[in-house]
Amino acid sequence: MITLGRRRRRRPPYSGRWEAARLSPVILTILIAGLAFSTPREIAVSRLLPAAPALAAAMWPVLPTILLGTFCLMVMIGLSFVYTDLGTPYTVAAIAAVTLAAAYASHVRLQREETLFHVRLVADAAQEVLLRPLPRRIEDVEIESLYLAAQEQARIGGDFYEAAGTPYGVRLLIGDVRGKGLSAVGVASAVISCFREAAYEEPDLRGIVHRLETSITRHGTAFPVQDLPESFATALIAEIPHGGGHVRLLNCGHPPPLLAHRGKIRVLEPTTPSAPLNLAALIGDHYCVDTVAFAPGDQLLLYTDGVSETRDRTGEFFPLPDWMRRQGPEPPRELLDRLHRDLLHYSGGRLNDDIAALAVRYPNIRAQEPPA
Numbered sequence: 513m514i515t516l517g518r519r520r521r522r523r524p525p526y527s528g529r530w531e532a533a534r535l536s537p538v539i540l541t542i543l544i545a546g547l548a549f550s551t552p553r554e555i556a557v558s559r560l561l562p563a564a565p566a567l568a569a570a571m572w573p574v575l576p577t578i579l580l581g582t583f584c585l586m587v588m589i590g591l592s593f594v595y596t597d598l599g600t601p602y603t604v605a606a607i608a609a610v611t612l613a614a615a616y617a618s619h620v621r622l623q624r625e626e627t628l629f630h631v632r633l634v635a636d637a638a639q640e641v642l643l644r645p646l647p648r649r650i651e652d653v654e655i656e657s658l659y660l661a662a663q664e665q666a667r668i669g670g671d672f673y674e675a676a677g678t679p680y681g682v683r684l685l686i687g688d689v690r691g692k693g694l695s696a697v698g699v700a701s702a703v704i705s706c707f708r709e710a711a712y713e714e715p716d717l718r719g720i721v722h723r724l725e726t727s728i729t730r731h732g733t734a735f736p737v738q739d740l741p742e743s744f745a746t747a748l749i750a751e752i753p754h755g756g757g758h759v760r761l762l763n764c765g766h767p768p769p770l771l772a773h774r775g776k777i778r779v780l781e782p783t784t785p786s787a788p789l790n791l792a793a794l795i796g797d798h799y800c801v802d803t804v805a806f807a808p809g810d811q812l813l814l815y816t817d818g819v820s821e822t823r824d825r826t827g828e829f830f831p832l833p834d835w836m837r838r839q840g841p842e843p844p845r846e847l848l849d850r851l852h853r854d855l856l857h858y859s860g861g862r863l864n865d866d867i868a869a870l871a872v873r874y875p876n877i878r879a880q881e882p883p884a
Contacts, residue, residue: 537568537580545587553595558588559603562610569614569621577618581611642701643672646870648845650677653752653874655684656844658852660818660867670696670745671816671868672704676711681754683711683720686870687747687766687789688816695735699743702731703789707749717749717762718799721789725797728790744790748814752806756874759806762799764788767820770836771804772811777836780804811844812872818865822855830858844871 541564548558565581572580584607592600646657655675670689675682685707689696706727710720724747732743748766752759761769761780765788771778784800806812813836822830835854839847848871855867 534571537564537572540564540567541580541584541587548587548591549594553598556598558591558598559606561588561603562606565607565611565614569617572618573622574615574618577614578611581607581614584611642697642704643868646673646675650675650682651754652756653682653872654844655682656848656871658848658867658869658871660852660855660863670700671818671866672700673814673868673870674704674707674711675870676708678712680715680751682752684750684752684814684870684872685711685747686814686816686868687745687764688818688866688868689745690743695743698735699728699731699745702727703745703747717751717760717801720749721747721762721764721786721799722797724789725792732790744788746788746817750812750814750872752872752874756806756808758803759812761802761804762786763802764799765791767815767817769815770813770833771806772813772836772839772841773805773807774809775841777833778804779833806874808874809841810874811841811847813847813869814872815869816865816867818863818867819851819855819869821865822859822863822867824858825860830855844873847871 541561544557544560544564547555548561551557561584564584565577568577568580585604588600588603588607591598643657643659646655648655657673659671659673671687672689673684673686675684685704687700687703689699689703703724706724707720710723714720714723728743728745746766747764748769749762749764750759750769751761761782763782764786768779768781771780780802782800783802784798786799787795787797815832820830820832824830835851839850842850848869851869855863
């Protein structure tokens, strides 16, 4: 598993098999050599020896590939003492030619892997800017985050989140951009950058959404994307004022968060649905802010649709509310770790969409105080 800050990425499920596959050129060489010495001359299994260095080029460095080809040459020379009319010169020439070609192919492959490695480093740096690690605690609110990429090679995507301690309380943002690739990353970057400023300046959540709407509209005008007539993003903004007691929610077409209160789970559907970002001109810009009680010990789970729409092999969606009901009063980090494991298990290790989640808890201060 690759950990970037506290964003989690899945460990490749076939890493152990890949390590075993790296020994396949040696196994193939031993198998061919054994058959060549133990079978009649007419079968001529030795002619398969050039396949070993050719296979090594796909997974070995240059020098081991050459050494394996040299070993195959020695095996062929040894066979020539057992079978004098085996056509040794032709097979030796084939082994030498294939080994040289395999060494060059291995060199080219290593250069491309090095280039890809540096590209991934740049992508990781971009991810750190886009989804920077969140503080574990802002004022009295505990916050943990989770990010999973749908593809093993992916580093950045269209899911995003942010948290900030502002003069108005702790403000949270989570969202999902329509589409994938660099265009989605650009939209997510524009929304997050705008939120980081607006969260400190706007006294009302509606003012933040209006600024996010303006930002995503300007980005779409400056960077139009072909085949996408309209770029938009779902978003959810939450505000926990100083001292807690309640949380304000403004949901712009985003999956509703879950609230855990004394063992009961509540799905916080918006009273009046609001339009996703960049669709207000089509649907309307009437934004509704809901206020929900948020007592000490309560826990809030914010997530993107990659969580709720994770499917098993039969096509059934992940039962997130039922899953949440089975969880105890766990700290946010443990809750997200368990969600991570259960999502991978439910989907068979293959996710079809990026996943982002925030677990927020207002701790029970009295329960944490030691007895007098």
